[in-house]
Amino acid sequence: MNNYNTIVIGGGPAGLACAVKLHKNNVSCLIIEREQYLGGILKQCIHDGFGLQRFKEKLSGPEYAERFVNEVFELNIPFIVNAFVVSIEKKDGYTINVSTVEGIKTYTCENLVLATGCRERTSKQVEIHGSRPKGVYTAGAVQHLVNVDGVIPCKKCVILGSGDIGLIMARRLTLEGVKVEAVYEIMPNPSGLKRNIYQCLVDYDIPLYLSHTVKRTIGYPNLEAVEVMEVDEKLKPIEGTEKIIECDCLIVSVGLIPENELAGRIGVLSDARAKGARCDLDFETNVEHVYTCGNATHVNDLVDYVSESGEVVADAIRDRNDSERKLIDIEVKGRCAYLVPEMIDVNKKNNKRVMYFRSNKILKNATVTMKVDDKEILRRVYANLRPPEMERIVVDYPELSENSKVVFEIEEAK
Template sequence: MRTYDVTVIGGGPAGLAAALSAHGEGAKTLLVEREARLGGILKQCIHDGFGLVRFQEKLTGPEYAQRFILRFQQAGISCAVQTFVTRAERAGEGFDVTLVNRDGVGTIRTKTLVLATGCRERTAKQVSIHGTRPAGVFTAGTAQHFTNLLGQLPTKKCVILGSGDIGLIMARRLTLEGAQVLGVYEAKPTPSGLTRNIHQCLHDYGIPLYLSHTVTRVLGAGRLTAVEVAQVDGSMRPIPGTEEVVECDGLILSVGLIPENELAQSLGVELDPKTKGPVCDGQLMTSVDGVFSCGNALHVNDLVDYVSESGELAGRNAARYAAAPRRTVPIRPSPALLYAVPQRLDLDRDNSETALYFRSREVLDGCVLRVRADGREVFSKRYPFLRPPEIERLNVDFSRFGLHEGSEIELDIEVTEHG
């Protein structure tokens, strides 16, 4: 049986960064990717804006991915493409991983695992839209795959449900290719995507955004012929009497992304109900010793730069992993926060430069993030505004706060200015 120090599952930006950093630490590393080409979802994200933080350049998705793929290939790291992981289970000090590919079924043994399995789109089934089951209902990612990789336009006249970034990007993309985008309908009273995307993808092309609206029904037998839209109330329930039928041949869904953690769950990894990714410490180790998480499997990121950063952190710590009992303290976000990552700190590890990510629950004007350790304020940062779609990243030196077994860290946001 082949053995490795670190096995990375997923060859997107998180997995590539994890494999590179594990290899850089001297670990014998294997990267497993189910598709034929490395790069993950970046392969189909042909728009630019990637890499502003890391490279101070506006790159397209394929260009950003290629920078890592080149380094990965030059490093000579072992890689299994068109290979699917069907099982991972604890074996001795490490894990046995069952792989399936064109050569058949095989097993490798690894000391540590880095789960870089990305996220999945929420589908029509998960947002309960009534009506028939015609062709023409696509997730934004599927529409993107058709348009950007296969060169086939999936719709001529469409409605987009949900204002997530991929939906906004696709509104512009389909318009550029000659399709008519009748509008973006968002059930929430505020947009889900980045403000700049509302401007450069919708306003630039005169595409209307209908907030507090949703699609209530799809119509059509073979192919979609129309959708019914309606206004929704404060609890996102359709308001009777506001229904309107919009003729279209396509419904594009951009209604959220969910971290993919089926494999993590099969290993007994504890998930955070807020992020839907694993509960991790500052080294991105999950609740299962030797299993690490990064990228969109950990939490849905809006910048690939942060995905790469988390991959590097997980890969490096997987390479340095040595079994030891853990003493951890929790990081608890208040209800003013949507979530925070990491969810805890390991007292016996270096916590002097912890990358802390958080999202606010609501759109806020002037406010302050406060970090308290055992009730004492130890850190604060002022923000001119916070918006849930835009993640915030901080470096916090937790080693100065006198943390000990039984300590608790709390995060809270205090609004100082009302808009």
């Protein structure tokens, strides 16, 4: 069978949770996954800390994924692996062209779920001068090498960026006998979760240098050292602060970007703040019947919320009717880095909706409000808001119209 009500692109935690819930909602679906196994990025995350919200247990990434993969098997939910979606056409619903070992296959569906996750920013996206030696990796690539392929790629490394994957790899490599010289972060504050700073660096005596960057790689064809420099408040390297650190590996952990190339080609708009596909409170994008969830929407720090967004999509597909959509934008003000979802379809029922946000600065006693036509419908005071920590809120919207003005604001304590 090549026709399904819904096709889910991506067999990570978002796509798996969505497919399981769709099946339970009696909606036929197919999961398409480009890798050999289902599970997404979790397959390589062998540390624990997954599933605390959902299962009240500390699971490793593969253990968390396994719970959903087992359900996919038990419920006989159709899936194909080693199958890369190369293009989508909007024709009789959606036509999905998939590259497989048997050649290009075509599937059709009424609803499409983009659960394609995110990808890492690379050394090309930060300014590092020098030759292009062997030994420069992204943190996720090293994680795959060590945890999946069983290969230790270096003896002495430097980590650029204090993102969570870099921090986790600092600990992992130390446990494997690699000397982690230091982590250098260009910003004045770490970009990873506080618990990872303590559990991965402080506990292992790995120094973290804030307001520092790697300016140059040295050595060819193999990396022999890197030049690090302090930066000023405009993030410009300060002359005279150069230091050469000998190492055979530079690990770049400078952030993740939602993977939305396929979506862009069918007219799905991305959000300038969250960088993922813009969506309404059902996680339906501006393109009808095309939904987004998980890291394709915004980079989550907890997998529990990734699964949650997949399930919101599954329920929305079950409840979808073909009434005309009327989308309005939510205005974002103050110290908000981003708010997801970004839009509201005023023709849908919008009570008790899950939303996620981050602040763009470390804030103490910050006030978060949501207003509809200047009337406050949500107010919450946070003792602490930190950009690396995503926050979840549930908003109960009143009936809205095309002319409603919805404003979300994070205010700093005076």
